[in-house]
Amino acid sequence: MGGTTTSAGATRATSRGRIDKRQAILDAAFTVFADRGYARAGVEEIAEVAGVAKHTVYNHLGDKENVFHAAMEATGNAVMAENVAAAEHLAMDGAADPDAVRSRLEDVANRLLVQCCDPRSWALRRLLNAESASFPDLLESVWGHGADRLRQTLADRMARLSLAGVLRTCDPVEAAEQFLALLTGPMEARSQFGTRPVPEAELRGVVNAAVSTFLRAFQSDHLSATASAAAS
Amino acid sequence: MGGTTTSAGATRATSRGRIDKRQAILDAAFTVFADRGYARAGVEEIAEVAGVAKHTVYNHLGDKENVFHAAMEATGNAVMAENVAAAEHLAMDGAADPDAVRSRLEDVANRLLVQCCDPRSWALRRLLNAESASFPDLLESVWGHGADRLRQTLADRMARLSLAGVLRTCDPVEAAEQFLALLTGPMEARSQFGTRPVPEAELRGVVNAAVSTFLRAFQSDHLSATASAAAS
Amino acid sequence: MGGTTTSAGATRATSRGRIDKRQAILDAAFTVFADRGYARAGVEEIAEVAGVAKHTVYNHLGDKENVFHAAMEATGNAVMAENVAAAEHLAMDGAADPDAVRSRLEDVANRLLVQCCDPRSWALRRLLNAESASFPDLLESVWGHGADRLRQTLADRMARLSLAGVLRTCDPVEAAEQFLALLTGPMEARSQFGTRPVPEAELRGVVNAAVSTFLRAFQSDHLSATASAAAS
Amino acid sequence: MGGTTTSAGATRATSRGRIDKRQAILDAAFTVFADRGYARAGVEEIAEVAGVAKHTVYNHLGDKENVFHAAMEATGNAVMAENVAAAEHLAMDGAADPDAVRSRLEDVANRLLVQCCDPRSWALRRLLNAESASFPDLLESVWGHGADRLRQTLADRMARLSLAGVLRTCDPVEAAEQFLALLTGPMEARSQFGTRPVPEAELRGVVNAAVSTFLRAFQSDHLSATASAAAS
DNA sequence: CATGAATGAGCATTCATTCAT
DNA sequence: AATGAATGAATGCTCATTCAT
Structure with missing residues (x-):
């Protein structure tokens, strides 16, 4: 070379x-x-x-339109790759220790949230949202596989957690979807659609609340008993 | 005269x-x-x-800008009033019957989701998101009190449910926030930012999933036992 | 009635x-x-x-055009009446005393100059000048008789001064014209077309210079001899 | 090259x-x-x-405003250059012959008057007058040095004429100013602010009258005696 | 390929004027 | 007679795009 x-x-x-x-x-x-x-x-x-x-x-x-598409696609891919990479951190190499589950979820939730609060991420979503009416193909070409890839990646991990008995039996895609919803939903209002930075502490609060709610809803019953016992 | x-x-x-x-x-x-x-x-x-x-x-x-602000404020108020009205349907006049709780939550969730999937609602959010960077005051004047009013209204009902022993003790604002997140979060992807209509069935699915997860996470323990027993 | x-x-x-x-x-x-x-x-x-x-x-x-014409005519008449009144102060009730002639000329010159430097006067001339290309009839209807009336009035007095032997024999209209030119000509540059006020002292300077030059050129020879003798 | x-x-x-x-x-x-x-x-x-x-x-x-300024400045410079060139024709290479002085003055007066009656010149003055209220800097940038340069150039020549004994001792700037006033002052009324062309003959009349009056007022006494003798 | 100059279409805004009350 | 609302035309300016070098 x-x-x-x-x-x-x-x-x-x-x-x-x-x-x-x-x-x-x-x-x-x-x-x-x-x-x-x-x-x-x-x-x-x-x-x-x-x-x-x-x-x-x-x-x-x-073309201006083409410049737009290309730029969106490029940063869309970049952002999505980072998101998926963050999601892939949700592994199951440890035992089924309830605390470990929680801390792992918190870890990946934190990573995802940091990605989502990246200015570039907000800008991407804003533009996608704003122009998807004018350019109907934009969503497909930019978000298209990306969003699904994130959800599927997360769903995969959820499925494995479920099989491992850490989470109760459930639809992993739905679990992933709701995990993301609990995580990113509150951010929209708090960050004013990304126009104002969210303090680190508040961010952690959202992560903890999301993970807590998620675990309460999806953790296996026998584990949640121990977990809630430990939490109290 | x-x-x-x-x-x-x-x-x-x-x-x-x-x-x-x-x-x-x-x-x-x-x-x-x-x-x-x-x-x-x-x-x-x-x-x-x-x-x-x-x-x-x-x-x-x-002014064009003023036309925009006025139009946004007007429909913003209208949309928010409807949302709040929907949220106010979450009352507690019945007994603490677990099934009643679920069906009430499903009812209000359905109303909220129908509101959120209204084309006008999507358009409002899209414009708000798109132009909040160009017009920093827009959010405050349009969403400002509205969004809070919805969350607070919902939080009020949550608090009363909690006091009535139907829901476990929790931060009602957080509960309301997450309830809304579970409800509206999944819609963003499914409706392609509101560009495609979501079939009624899928909508119901989201409602059920949201309510189920919410109840699992927030229902009082002794009730959730009976509830899950009834659900099976 | x-x-x-x-x-x-x-x-x-x-x-x-x-x-x-x-x-x-x-x-x-x-x-x-x-x-x-x-x-x-x-x-x-x-x-x-x-x-x-x-x-x-x-x-x-x-009509806007008519509003303009009427307004111009009205203030045109007012301004002109004042100008003519100022010119009419140039009377010959006194003897042919050289000093008296000078002081009378200075008096009327001062009056005329004050009128000409009135903001309204400047504005009138400015508008006349500016719009006479767009409204060819404007000059005729506004300045038309007015300007002539001023010149004729002044010429009348000049003629009487000439007859009285105070001024040398000359064309009184030309004398009036040049008297006005010596008076108002220098003001245009000094007052920046009327945009800046001219200090009283400078105004007096112009008056004196104009009258001096005028007298030197138009005073009867035998008087100018005595006058210059007196001045020295 | x-x-x-x-x-x-x-x-x-x-x-x-x-x-x-x-x-x-x-x-x-x-x-x-x-x-x-x-x-x-x-x-x-x-x-x-x-x-x-x-x-x-x-x-x-x-910008439209900038177009205006640039156009005014350009033609302002051109017009002024021509005016100054005309003024520079007032030289003193001949002897102090009274007739020569008169004809020289008439020559330069004629040149100046032709320049001043040029439609472009009238237009320039009209615009300057009309818009100097709206654009206060216009006068400075267009007329600013130009007008002074003309007056100063003329004053220089006047001073040399004075030194040569042709004109009596006087303030050359004032002499130049009044010379210009006698020349251009009468034109304003006669040409209706430049809207109507002035016949050649009338123009000559103004020149002769201006030069005559100027000489009567400013020529050295011993020369004016001969001159008036010659004129009769 | 990269550039600077040139273009035609489109848009917000202003204004004189008319209509209904 | 006086008013406020409504209109259509005109204008300064911007922008995406193409041409010649």
Whole structure:
């Protein structure tokens, strides 16, 4: 991999420069779209933020609409990958110790919540929400597999927890869905749709409340007895 | 004064005509804003939909931004009033019969969900979410007291259920918050941010799941025993 | 007409009210036109300043253009009357004493200059100048006889001074014209077209310079000899 | 500078094209502003007259107000340069022959008057007068140094004439000011603020009268004696 | 490929004017 | 006669997009 000639290096550098420029445009585009909205965002400002000429944006991505789609898809993938990665932390390598379950859930809940409260995450959801009426295909291409992947990943872990006897028998998809709802639902109001940062403490409160409620509802009965005994 | 019916009628008709026209503008404005977004919406189209001249809109509301604020505030109040009314159906006039509790919760959950899935409700949330970055005061003036009123109303009922021994001792605000989260959280994904209608059956499923989980987590222990026994 | 005293009184009062209102509109119109220009001035603002409803302006004067013409004519007449009155102060009741001539000229020059530097005068000239291209008839109807009347009045006095042997034989109209030119010409630059007030001292300087030059050019030779002897 | 390569030529052509377009816009702008006034003038018409698209005007000059300022400044400079050039013709290369002085003054007076009666000159003054209330900085930036430069140039020549014994000892600035006043003052009324052309003959009459009066007032005494003797 | 100049369409807003009361 | 509401036309300005270099 090191024996490239000069010309190859130059080519790679150029191509890398092209890729970098494209990425810079996409990043800039998402930034601008994020705090102006689709309609208010100007291609010129995107170009300025990206440090390229206006027309270069057109050369690379052809269209304002396409710039939008590409930028959304790109950051959508990035955000989703992080979310799924966070969800994958919910493993079952330990024993069925009730406290361990709780702390694991809290851990993954915390990770998920931090991801969800990331400004980029809020911006993504905001744009998705705002423009899904104007661009019906947007949801499918951006959120489409992503959201499902997160829910499915979480559902997988729930299923394994259920099989392991930690959680009671239940529909794992529903459990995952409600776990996420308990987690992210309260954030919308508290963070004012992401316009105001939520203090760390409040965030922890939400995590604890969500996990507590979730466990009360889904923990196996014999465990919940011990757990509630321990909690008291 | 009051002698002639005609003059009184005429006067009232005029004044009513003005009010009607203003209301027509606000309604039209919300409709147009709802499916175009703030920036894409044209004052001209609003006027057309309202059946008035473009300038009449300016005469009544002065400014596109102000039209937006007024329209949002108006439908925001309407939507919130309905939501609160739905929440107020959660009363405790019956005995502490577990089945009664469940069916009451399901009833109010259903009402709330129907409200939340109303296209106007989705549009309101979408616009609020989309434009709260551009108009920071919007949230306060539209959602501001409304959202709290819903949560507080629901919390009040939760507190009374708790006092009556139906629900276990808990923070009623948190309980209300999570009840709403379990209810509305899953809808966001299922209805694609409100762009696709959710079939009645699926809606009922969400209601049942939410109520079930909520009861499992918050019902008093001695009742939940009987309840689960009855459910099986 | 005049049958009942009451109705006549009422009528007269009403009619007076009408006249007052009309005058108020014209005054307000001139004020607004003066500091906004014709095109920028709004009928609404005129109505507000006059303290009447917008449509009342139309009732009284029919048209924005007509409002403008009427307002210009009215203040034009007023300004011109004052100017002519000032010019008429140049009388020859005294003897042909050189010093008396100078002081009389200075007196009338001062009066004329004060009139010309009146904000209303500047505004009138400014509007006349600005809009005479758009309304070709304006000059005729506003300045038309007025300007001539001033020049003729002044020329009359010059002629009498000439006949009295105080001024040398000359074309009195030309003398009047140049007298006015020497007087008002320097003011244009000094007062920045009337946008900045000219200090009293500078004003006197202009008067003195104008009168001196005028006398040097137009005083009878035998008098100018004595005058210059006296001045030295 | 003759051996330019093709690329240099192309570059120059392009850049010249840009400059030409900008100049075309400024010229068109002044024309339109001149016969419509600032407020009535439309950017669209300016663009049409200039033969460019409306937005090109904005690309080059950014703003209607800025278009106005730039156009005023440009023609202001041009007009003033011509005026100063005319004033500079008042030289003293000949002897102190009274007739020579008169003819020289008449020459320069004629040149100045021709400049002042140029439609562009009238338009410039009209706009300056009309809009100096709305744009207080306009006078400074357009007339500012220009008017002074003319007066100072003329004053310089007056001073040299005075030193040469042709004119009597006097304040040269005041002499210049009054010379201009005698020249341009009468034109305002006669040309109806520049709306009607003044016949050549009348123009000469004004020049002769102005020079005559000026000389009578400012020529050295011993010369004026000979001059008046010659004139009779 | 990257750029700067140019374009045409679209939009919020203002204003003189008319209608109904 | 006086008013307030309503209108249609006009205007400054922005923006996505294309052309020539």
